[in-house]
Amino acid sequence: MTDLAFENKDFLWGDNAGPVRMLSEYLHPKAELTKNGITDTVVVFGSARIPSPEEKAGNPNLNGLTPFVRYYEEAVEFARLMTEWACHWEKEFPGRNLHICTGGGPGIMEAGNRGAKLAGGNSIALNIVLPMEQHVNPYAVPELSFEFHYFFMRKLWFMKHCRGMIAFPGGFGTFDELFETLTLVQTEKKTKIPILLYGTEFWKKVINFPALAEFGLISKEDLQLFSFADTPEEAFSFFQKNIRLELTRKLSTKS
Template sequence: MAFEDYNNEDDRIKDKLTQKTWNEIRTNDSWAIFKIMSEFVNGYESMARIGPCVSIFGSARTKPEDPYYLLAERIAYKISKAGYGVITGGGPGIMEAGNKGAHHGGGTSVGLNIELPFEQHFNPYIDKDKNLNFDYFFVRKVMFVKYSQGFVVMPGGFGTLDELFEAVTLIQTKKIGKFPIILVGTSFWSGLLDWIKATIIEKHHNANPEDLNLIKLVDTEDEVVEVLDNFYKKYNLSPNF
């Protein structure tokens, strides 16, 4: 059952606690596999034609006059001028800023949108043939990770943290290559990094000290491009535009 089929939150909870008949399982759960499969197939085929880009994550709630919106726009513009395409979540806020900067920079501008009951709608700066829509968060996240040359993480909320730690975990566990993860905004992110170092690593030993080296903390668009360019020079590669 999709989120829009529920009348209220109580219905969602009751549905999870209700023992379903075999016919209901086959109708609702088993057949959902085919919808999930179709999203993967469409996503893979579409993104394979576009090629890898740099993913920009951040809050959908950031207003156009916010300094971080303007910074994300400048970052995407510089990224596109350096030869990198840009992927965002396709919605408003930081996502819109990312697509806007890429659009004005003449670069590839991709939007991976998710259907939500609030906050989310396509922004107008996505390339016409690079606008993908998803029902499932986990399918969308696969597309972000599989086709990303790097991750630029602007200030955001729980969704942004989810995308950040997904990328860190997959790199830490060597499930994907060690692509750059760039946090933008020292004042926003330094508290989180300090907590990871002091509590997760030093106090509880739940991660290795070198895991923090996977993350770069910067404040400007020039620093973002420098991190990306240094990474590709190190491996004698060039952007996939």
């Protein structure tokens, strides 16, 4: 055995090196984001299964998802609007900048990165290695794209620089990320940020938030932790107003 420990793949992928792998998934993104001067993000969550119009047109097996294609298009437009607005941040908030941050994969994640690119800006992609569905989309910027093995380390980086979060329709993964964010804000582990659920009809149909308050499982005040929007312009206006207020008060994340 002549390999250096940090070059020995059998060791690095073994049980004993688990803490080393976890630490690497913290230190590497930290170093790269710092090098690129990233200070603030708006995180875009949503289903990896929602196809783009181009993908839908070329695959009849996706006909069942036709009603959701509009969410892809609207996520693109939202990210474009946010990125164009972010171009003016340096003048208003010296030393600060705002970037769209997604999970790096297909579907709504791709739409977020695509919208940022259409606006001429960079965006962040936090990809997770999975046996199916997940692959880095072509609109992700290589120097701001990261591959994760551990979901919890990926979640840490979703929240570290987050100044706002929007959740488009999605499944288990989107629900997991949404409720993780709500829990962090509810318990004050994360400084309060604007949280938006995009697609009022979808969200109110799949989750009965008021019932949770009626049963006493959350406080009525917890229903004020998030808002709803149904157009890219409405969503953009919401963040334009609320993120500006957050930064004016110079609030910081506790994550």
